[in-house]
Amino acid sequence: xxxxxxxxxxxxxxxxxxxxALGVLPQAEYDSVRARLKAEPALRADLNFWRTRLSSLDSxxxxxxxxxxxxxxxxxxxxxxxxxPGFWNSLALWRSIAAGGxxxxxxxxxxxxxMPRQDQ
Amino acid sequence: MGADTAEIAxxxxxxxxxxxxxxxxxxxxxxxxLYGVTLRILRDRSEADEALQEVYVKIWQRAxxxxxxxxxxxxxxxxxxxxxxLDVLRARKPKGEDIDMALDVADAGPNPEEAEASxxxxxxxxxxxxxxxxxxxxxxxxxYLDGFSYEELSERHNVxxxxxxxxxxxxxxxxxxxxxx
Numbered sequence: 001x002x003x004x005x006x007x008x009x010x011x012x013x014x015x016x017x018x019x020x021a022l023g024v025l026p027q028a029e030y031d032s033v034r035a036r037l038k039a040e041p042a043l044r045a046d047l048n049f050w051r052t053r054l055s056s057l058d059s060x061x062x063x064x065x066x067x068x069x070x071x072x073x074x075x076x077x078x079x080x081x082x083x084x085p086g087f088w089n090s091l092a093l094w095r096s097i098a099a100g101g102x103x104x105x106x107x108x109x110x111x112x113x114x115m116p117r118q119d120q
Numbered sequence: 121m122g123a124d125t126a127e128i129a130x131x132x133x134x135x136x137x138x139x140x141x142x143x144x145x146x147x148x149x150x151x152x153x154l155y156g157v158t159l160r161i162l163r164d165r166s167e168a169d170e171a172l173q174e175v176y177v178k179i180w181q182r183a184x185x186x187x188x189x190x191x192x193x194x195x196x197x198x199x200x201x202x203x204x205x206l207d208v209l210r211a212r213k214p215k216g217e218d219i220d221m222a223l224d225v226a227d228a229g230p231n232p233e234e235a236e237a238s239x240x241x242x243x244x245x246x247x248x249x250x251x252x253x254x255x256x257x258x259x260x261x262x263x264y265l266d267g268f269s270y271e272e273l274s275e276r277h278n279v280x281x282x283x284x285x286x287x288x289x290x291x292x293x294x295x296x297x298x299x300x301x
Contacts, residue, residue: 011293018292022263023206024270030210053299054264055195056245061265063152064159067169071147074176079140 014046021050129193135183143180150194151176154201161205161267171208175201202267209267248298256291263288 019025020033037043128149134142154175159168178200186196249257255277262268262276274284 014296015289015292018296019289022260022288022292023202023267024263024273024288026270027210049296049299051199052191052195053245055191055198056242057261057264058195058198059242060261061153061156061160061198064156066151066155066172067165070151070155070169070172071144074147074173077173077177078180 013043017043017046018050021047021054125192125194128197129186129188132179132183132186132193132196133188135180136186143176146179147176150197153194154197157198157201158205160265161202162208167208168205171205172201175204178204206267209269245299248295251298252291252294256287259284259288260291260295 016025016029016033017037020030020037025033033043037047128146131142131146131149135146151172155168155172158171158175159165162168162171179197182200186193191199249260252260259268259273259277262273268276270281270285270288273288274281277284277287279287
């Protein structure tokens with residue numbers, strides 16, 4: 001920020017990371033810091049510093065029992081939703097293989113019946 | 121590492137090995153804490169519930185990324201919940217705050233075991249925040265715990281946006297100095 005004339009260079013980077021860790025950056029700056037973090041280990045060290053220190057405040061998040069239905073929704077999203085299409089897909093696969101096999105057999109029988117015998 | 125901490129770290133490690141029973145246990149042990157995070161930041165029960173589901177989906181999918189020894193395991197889980205809630209906030213259009221919900225959540229404090237467990241680290245950050253003006257320390261806490269943006273902070277503290285940002289940045293510099301000492 002230009003109004004902070006007493007803050008520059010390394011401090012400026014460190015502050016951007018602190019603001020990133022705190023979660024106050026506007027979207028565009030947030031995206032730019034996020035991209036820089038991937039490329040710059042020094043910034044990642046700063047981020048680690050802030051995340052670790054700020055996490056001491058985590059005890060202020062009050063425990064609140066989650067709604068009763070939440071767990072089954074999570075299970076559904078992760079496991080049931082995945083397993084079902086897999087099952088149906090494989091059933092469809094086997095059905096098509098079976099249908100394909102029947103078709104081949106039908107054609108073979110059909111050809112056998114309609115084609116004149118060559119061995120007269 | 122406390123017994124609790126070790127147990128949660130172990131459950132996360134087993135989730136990385138696709139152990140569903142461990143995932144169920146982890147949910148039982150930590151969902152109230154993480155719901156506390158999504159609810160405090162999102163201030164809307166149905167959004168907080170939806171966010172909580174997504175948070176546990178992420179935890180299951182990324183359990184292998186937890187590195188023991190760095191972050192405490194519960195802090196890692198809180199960070200997943202907090203970051204996800206902030207993403208939801210960023211994507212959300214500005215909307216009026218639900219005052220009742222804010223009070224409802226703000227009044228509840230940490231439980232005694234939690235308070236005991238983190239007293240050492242807590243006293244350090246509390247001490248450093250205590251060296252800032254009350255209003256500035258409140259701004260730092262509001263940003264971290266409530267997910268307030270610069271816009272919201274400037275409205276709450278009744279100062280222009282740029283002033284708010286200058287305040288907070290100077291506070292962060294002081295805080296870093298104190299926390300590094």
